[in-house]
Amino acid sequence: MDDENVYTALSEADTDARWAYGTGFDDPMAGVDPTVPDGVDAADLAVYCQMLGDDALILAQRLIEWTANAPELEEEVALANIALDLLGQARWLLARAGQTEGAGRDEDALAFLRAEHEFRNVRLVEAPNGDFAETIVRLLAFATWRLALFERLTGSRDPVLAAIAVNGVKELTYHRDYAAQWTVRLGDGTDFSHTRMEAGLAAVEPLVEELFAAHDVERRLAADGVAVDPSGLRPGFDAVRDEVLAAATLARPEVAGLAGVSGLTGRDGVHTEEMGRLLAEMQCVARAYPGATW
Amino acid sequence: MVTRMGGAAEVADVDRDGGADVDGAREAVAREAAARELAARVADPEMPFVTVGELGIVRGVEVDGDDRVAVTITPTYAGCPAIEVIRREIRARLGAAGFASVEVRTALDPPWSSDWITAEGRRKLAAAGIAPPGAAPARPSGPVPVTLSRRRPAVPCPACGSADTVELSAFGATACKDLWRCRACAEPFEHIKEIS
Numbered sequence: 001m002d003d004e005n006v007y008t009a010l011s012e013a014d015t016d017a018r019w020a021y022g023t024g025f026d027d028p029m030a031g032v033d034p035t036v037p038d039g040v041d042a043a044d045l046a047v048y049c050q051m052l053g054d055d056a057l058i059l060a061q062r063l064i065e066w067t068a069n070a071p072e073l074e075e076e077v078a079l080a081n082i083a084l085d086l087l088g089q090a091r092w093l094l095a096r097a098g099q100t101e102g103a104g105r106d107e108d109a110l111a112f113l114r115a116e117h118e119f120r121n122v123r124l125v126e127a128p129n130g131d132f133a134e135t136i137v138r139l140l141a142f143a144t145w146r147l148a149l150f151e152r153l154t155g156s157r158d159p160v161l162a163a164i165a166v167n168g169v170k171e172l173t174y175h176r177d178y179a180a181q182w183t184v185r186l187g188d189g190t191d192f193s194h195t196r197m198e199a200g201l202a203a204v205e206p207l208v209e210e211l212f213a214a215h216d217v218e219r220r221l222a223a224d225g226v227a228v229d230p231s232g233l234r235p236g237f238d239a240v241r242d243e244v245l246a247a248a249t250l251a252r253p254e255v256a257g258l259a260g261v262s263g264l265t266g267r268d269g270v271h272t273e274e275m276g277r278l279l280a281e282m283q284c285v286a287r288a289y290p291g292a293t294w
Numbered sequence: 295m296v297t298r299m300g301g302a303a304e305v306a307d308v309d310r311d312g313g314a315d316v317d318g319a320r321e322a323v324a325r326e327a328a329a330r331e332l333a334a335r336v337a338d339p340e341m342p343f344v345t346v347g348e349l350g351i352v353r354g355v356e357v358d359g360d361d362r363v364a365v366t367i368t369p370t371y372a373g374c375p376a377i378e379v380i381r382r383e384i385r386a387r388l389g390a391a392g393f394a395s396v397e398v399r400t401a402l403d404p405p406w407s408s409d410w411i412t413a414e415g416r417r418k419l420a421a422a423g424i425a426p427p428g429a430a431p432a433r434p435s436g437p438v439p440v441t442l443s444r445r446r447p448a449v450p451c452p453a454c455g456s457a458d459t460v461e462l463s464a465f466g467a468t469a470c471k472d473l474w475r476c477r478a479c480a481e482p483f484e485h486i487k488e489i490s
Contacts, residue, residue, distance in 0.1 A: 028377075030397075030399060031364075031366065032399075032401075074463040074465075074473065077467070078464065080465075081465035084373035084375070085372060085373045088372025088373025089372050091372070091373075092402070144440075151437055162403070166403060166404075167371075167372050170405065170489045170490075171371060174465075176440060178465070180440050236437060243442075
């Protein structure tokens with residue numbers, strides 16, 4: 001084998017050679033013990049992994065829209081890196097969801113072949129990016145919330161979820177710092193950047209409340225020591241975000257949360273209109289060429 | 295045909311109730327050493343001047359009595375796309391070396407730490423113009439505090455050695471690197487992030 005060319009294995013050993021992006025990859029959880037802990041409802045665990053996996057997958061899809069559109073090359077690289085981290089978390093979580101669900105669906109089937117009402121992500125992540133300020137405001141809220149959640153999830157009774165959380169905490173710390181530092185720079189920058197950040201906060205804030213609304217599945221699994229009940233995350237979230245906003249000379253707007261439909265929200269599979277368009281773009285190739293890998 | 299590599303010291307713990315057993319054990323040790331060497335020597339696809347062994351990605355190599363090899367790897371970051379290539383490359387090389395079967399397992403816990411990069415790996419990174427990581431910070435036991443200031447301890451420039459450097463971005467061309475610039479020689483350079 002050619003020691004100089006590190007890609008030879010892709011073309012020599014496999015007939016389906018391909019590089020890093022596409023479908024049909026190896027199971028990212030290969031060799032990880034799939035056992036569900038005693039007394040844990042596997043169906044609930046599968047849904048919970050979908051919830052956390054979908055949050056990451058859909059925000060990753062939004063963030064890569066900045067690729068070739070970001071204000072500076074460094075920010076484009078940063079946003080693409082954050083998207084890639086979230087995609088990695090999504091792959092592990094959806095692979096775990098497929099494992100525990102036991103219906104033969106792998107990460108690709110879950111990402112590319114589910115309909116809108118089967119996605120369990122919070123509506124915060126599906127909202128369009130808006131301008132760079134709004135993207136940063138959303139990222140600050142998401143990363144602050146998810147970091148707080150993952151810090152607690154490291155103690156999960158499910159060893160796979162706990163391991164995913166331990167890895168995710170490192171990444172999310174970078175994401176939150178990135179968003180926090182841009183929040184300060186823009187909020188405490190020019191009048192114009194300050195105004196744009198205020199507009200971003202006004203647009204994003206109605207979607208924040210949903211982050212702390214516990215779904216029945218989350219409540220049941222939290223009682224079993226497997227999941228994190230998000231309703232307990234609000235004080236810590238507010239403390240961190242208020243500290244950042246204060247340094248940025250910004251204030252949290254007092255707005256009502258976006259109501260659900262008959263009380264149903266993203267965790268129930270009820271989404272905003274933008275979700276359909278996002279999925280159409282994300283899924284169209286996989287659906288047009290069933291079974292194809294690339 | 296198996297190449298004997300193991301010395302007496304390597305089989306010292308083996309129960310010596312028969313010459314055949316000792317031979318078999320010696321052979322197994324040799325096979326495992328050969329497998330470990332082959333797996334560790336796979337080049338990182340993003341940074342081909344260092345191996346996955348030097349990066350600390352290969353966590354374990356086991357060969358069982360039926361010559362089946364299992365390699366355990368830990369990805370640096372969840373989204374690292376190189377891990378797919380690494381997995382295939384390990385499988386292809388060990389397959390070509392004649393092992394009965396090759397399994398590449400993923401270990402997520404403990405998570406990868408930049409402290410696992412070997413001294414040789416650090417030397418090669420620096421020679422390639424990538425600043426190796428310093429000591430990784432301890433994982434915090436409580437909530438991680440938010441960092442509002444971008445000032446971080448200076449990373450010595452891999453080109454001229456100056457400590458007068460500034461971080462340009464916390465994100466770089468791969469998930470494991472960030473971007474710096476040297477104010478002394480004006481060269482931009484990459485640096486492996488310290489994580490654990």
